Structures are given as C-alpha cells and as structure tokens.
Amino acid sequence: MELSPTSQLGLVAALGVGSQWLATRLRLPSILLLLLVGFAVGPVLGWLDPDELMGPMLFPLVSLSVGTILLEGGLSLRRSELTEIGPAFSRLLTIGVAVTWTLSSVAAHWTLGFSWPLSTLIGALLVVTGPTVTLPLLNFVRPKGPVGSLVKWEGIVNDPIGAVLAVLVFGWISAGGGKAATGDAFIELFAAGAVGVVIGLAVAEGLAVVLRRHLIPDYLQSAVVLMTGLTAFALSNELAHESGLLTVTVLGISLANAKGARIEHIVEFKENLRVVLIGTLFVLLAARLRFDDFAPLGWGSVGFLALLILVVRPLAVWLSCIGTGLNWREKVFLSVMAPRGIVAAAISSLFAIELSHAGVDRARELAPVVFVVIVGTVVVYGLLAAPIARKLGIADMERGGLLLLGSHPFARQLGVTLTKLGVPVILIDTNRTQVATARLDGLKAYHANALSEYVDQRVPFDGIGRLLALTPNDEVNSLAVARFAGRFERSGLYQLPPEWLSDGEPQSEAARNRITQEMQGRLLFAPQANFWELDSRLVQGARMRVTPLTEDFDFASYKEHHGDRALPLFRIDRNGELFVASVDVPFDPRPGDQVVALVLESDTEVT
Secondary structure, eight states: OOOOHHHHHHHHHHHHHHHHHHHHHHTOOHHHHHHHHHHIIIIITOOOOHHHHHGGGHHHHHHHHHHHHHHHHHHTOOGGGHHHHHHHHHHIIIIIHHHHHHHHHHHHHHHHOOOHHHHHHHHHHTTOOOHHHHHHHHHHHOBOTTHHHHHHHHHHHHHHHHHHHHHHHHHHHHTTOHHHHHHHHHHHHHHHHHHHHHHHHHHHHHHHHHHHTTOSOHHHHHHHHHHHHHHHHHHHHHHSTTOHHHHHHHHHHHHHTOTTOOOHHHHHHHHHHHHHHHHHHHHHHHHTOOHHHHTTTTTHHHHHHHHIIIIIHHHHHHHHTTTSOOOHHHHHHHHTOOOOOHHHHHHHHHHHHHHHHTTOTTGGGHHHHHHHHHHHHHHHHHHHHHHHHHHHTOBOOOOOEEEEEOOSHHHHHHHHHHHHTTOOEEEEESOHHHHHHHHHTTOEEEESOTTSHHHHHHSOOTTEEEEEEOOSOHHHHHHHHHHTTTTSOGGGEEEOOOGGGTSOOOHHHHHHHOOOGGGOOEEBSOTTOOHHHHHHHHHTTOEEEEEEOOSSSOHHHHHHHHGGGEEEEEEEOTTOOEEEOBTTBOOOOOTTOEEEEEEOTTSOOOO
C-alpha cells in the first residue's frame, strides 16, 4: 500500500507517540515498541520509505533533532548531583570511554573481520549510550540512589564525546591514515572541544542574562532558547565538524545551573518536544533498514553483540568505578545499562554512505552493524534492566507511596493506617511538635517547608508517587500542588477541597475565594471533606477503618450499613494497588477490594 507524503508524516507522528503511550500501558520500554513499529511499517509492510519521503533533508533533520534532545538533556542536569556521583562520573568519561573504545574495536576486528581502521570507527561510535534510550529506560526502572543520576549524566555527556571521536576517526580514514592524518585528527579533537565548550558557555551566559532581566516575554522564552540552541549547534558544526552536540550539551548544563534564571517552564516544553522527537527518529531510522543489509553480517554480529554486553560494558564499569564508593549492586546495574541510541544510528548511517563513495571496503556494513547493536542492546537491557534492578533491590518500580503535606492528627492516623497496609508514606510539616509526634508514631516525618530546596535534597522519594496536600490552608495546598507538578504526574496531585465547596457560600462570594482550577490538584475524598470537616469527625471519635468487601458484603451493603458516618478515603484492590478517592472519579470498589474509611467509633467494623 502506497501512502502520500502527508499520510506518511502523519503515520510517523502517530506511531511515534502512540507507541510510547502503549509502552506505558504494557509496562515495556518504549524503545522496544518504537523499533518494532518502525521496522514493521518500513521493510515489512512497505508503508514508509524515509529516504524517499525526506530526501536529502533526512539527516540534517535527524542531526538537529538529536541536538534538541541533548539540549533538553543538559537542561535536566543539576550540578548538585555531582557531589554524589562526581568520582564515578569523571572516571566513566575517561577510563570508561577508553576501555569501551579499545575493547569494542578489538571485538569488531575479531568477530566481524573488519579492517582495523573500520573497527576503530565502530568502537568510537559505540562509546555513546545516549539519552534517547537511557532516559526512557530510567523512567521505566527508576533506580534508587546515585546510579540513576550517574546513568543520566553519562548518557547525556558522553554522546558528544563519542560523536567527536567518531568524526575524528572518520577523518583519519578518509585521509588515508598515517602520521600526518593522526596529527590532523588530534588538532581536530582539540578544535572541536574548544569550539563546543566556548560557544556553549558563551551562549548559555547570554541566555541567562536575558532570562534574569526578563527581556523576553514568557510565552517566547521556550522558543527563543530552542532557536538559540539550534543556531549555536549549526554554527559550532560549521566551525568544527560535529562539535555541535558538545555545544548544546554544555549550553544546557550551564543554563540549568545559572543563578537567577528560571527555566522550569522551558524544561517542561523541551520534555514534551523530546517525546515527539524520540518517537519520530526511531520510527524513521528503523524504517530505513532493509533485510538485505544484514545478510553479509552472519553470526559474527551476534558474537560481537554478546561481547559488548557480557565483556566490554562490565569491564568498562568495574575498572572505572574502583575506589568510587559505589557498592557491587550499583556496579552490576551500571553494567546492564548501556543501550545505544539515535546518535550512533544517525552518524553510522551518514558515515556508511560517505565511506562507500570513497571506496572503503565493507563500508556499507557499518550502519547494519550499529543497528544490530542498537536493537540488541535495547532489547537485552530493556528486558533485563528492570528485573535485575528489582533483584538487586535498587529499583523503584512501584511508586504507589504517598507524600502527606501536614502531620496533624488526621494525617498521622492516615499515615499509620497506610503504613500498616504496606504503603510507603512520608509526612512533611513546618510544625516541629507535630513532626515529633508523627515520628513517635513510627512515621517518616520531616520538619521542612514543602516549598524549600531542602525537600529535594534531603527527603527520600523512593517509592513515593503521589501528593496529598492536607493543610487547612487552601492556598498552601495549591502551592504545594504547583511545587510538585514537576516531580509527580498531574494525576497524582491531590488536595483537600476548599471550605466554600460545602459551606453554602453565595455564588459571588465563592467565586471571590475560589482558586483557579489550573492551580489546583485533584480534590480529595468528597466535596464536603475539607480540613475542618475531617477534624470535626476526629473530635467526634471517628477512626480509620479497613474493611474488606465480599460478594455477600459489597460496597452497596457497606454504604447501607455505615451511611454518612463513614467517609471512604481509599480502596485497595486484590493486587494490593492503592486508589485514592477523589471528587472527579466515582468511588466504586468491588468484591475483593478493601475500603479505607474514616468511620465514627460507634460503628463496628464488618469483616
């Protein structure tokens, strides 16, 4: 079936985003589905031909897209993370890169029979891990401790390093090798590094000044940062080949850590853009593959892939991390987190074309080899990273825990009840006495302002995926929702209903007191369940009760038995998953579920 160019573009966008959504529903790494879908619509079904669709603009667009992804990745890096991962990170970028490059080159020569120059180029290409694959995997696995930050920093920063190394080897091969070519390669290495760092720092400082002085209206700031980053990327590439990736990485990191520059809204825009770009790029590049491309590789490619996974990456990690303070579990996890991504795919495809035109033997096999590695590492690491992380005890796969804002009597009762049910709970309050009382009750409670940086630095969020803002102040609750919108999904941000929702205020008075819906979280429990209503029920003797539902005693029977004296708060299904009662979704537990409710003490629990 032949599709029009417009239909093909629409198909790419739909498949790119749709595959990532489906992956979240199936709890699979999104990259796996993207590669399968791209391969299906390309060589299998013949619906998509990226080279015919995009023509000579394909690789420039891929290059700019990769630059955008690295810019977004740099904006997500905080210098404070380096205090914990600094030694390991610096050694992975030096010792790790050298070991990976050397061993990958040797493996390519032995298993695939490539010449040493071409093997060296493959080794340089495979230095990169890349944020296009590591970030989705990290979002899927959510490792605890410093390893998550370490994988993120390594993936983002070593992408431009690997790209520059590959370009230098490519130039050395094109020049015919020899001492003169080697000297030129080192000069190009220095030039690329200098150009990338200087332009990146200069542009970041300029943008920081502009943002600090509010010279650009808010609605243009994301577009200006993106435009400036892409311009710097292109300019840097003109001055030193492939130094643009280093430029945008340095730019992103520097801007993210510039004092006084507010970039939260810019980061959010870039994250949304990254989702679209990653989906589009993987579908397009996977669709370019042809079955004939893999025929010459044979079983040697399987052996090469096995050596990369079982020997090269573990050796690079363990040699790099000697004396860094990482424990053996963290080193094992790092050893199974080196999937290759879009940078290796894009550069290998480009080099294969140019080296083939230059008459280099077996150059056409370069891209298929790299794609075998990409697909193989994504499949192996994508399927094994999560189970291994769980086995090692460093996975934060389930984020059903709750962050409670407030440690007053209701919050403490709630925390104790949920903790007994195995739900992770953390309390935060500015009242030192109430925090101390919560700790005496055996709860994890922190004396802190929820809006402060202390919370990010000191509160462990492992297993925590939802916020319940329980203070008596509706404005504080809404501020907390806005504060944690970047950490939790919007669907997991809850706050108590405001008083005006249930106290019968005139419509005009309610409108005067109402906080705009965009600043509110999801309203908890029931419209009348404001702070004072909950407190009043506690004074009357209400207590938390957990009631299992059965076929004989279903939720209708539960409501008939308790009436208004029970306020349902949560339900726990037969798989142990916790669901929060909210105003916007009907509360409808089924037999086999447990209902957690605030029940007047005079009522007896039915079991």
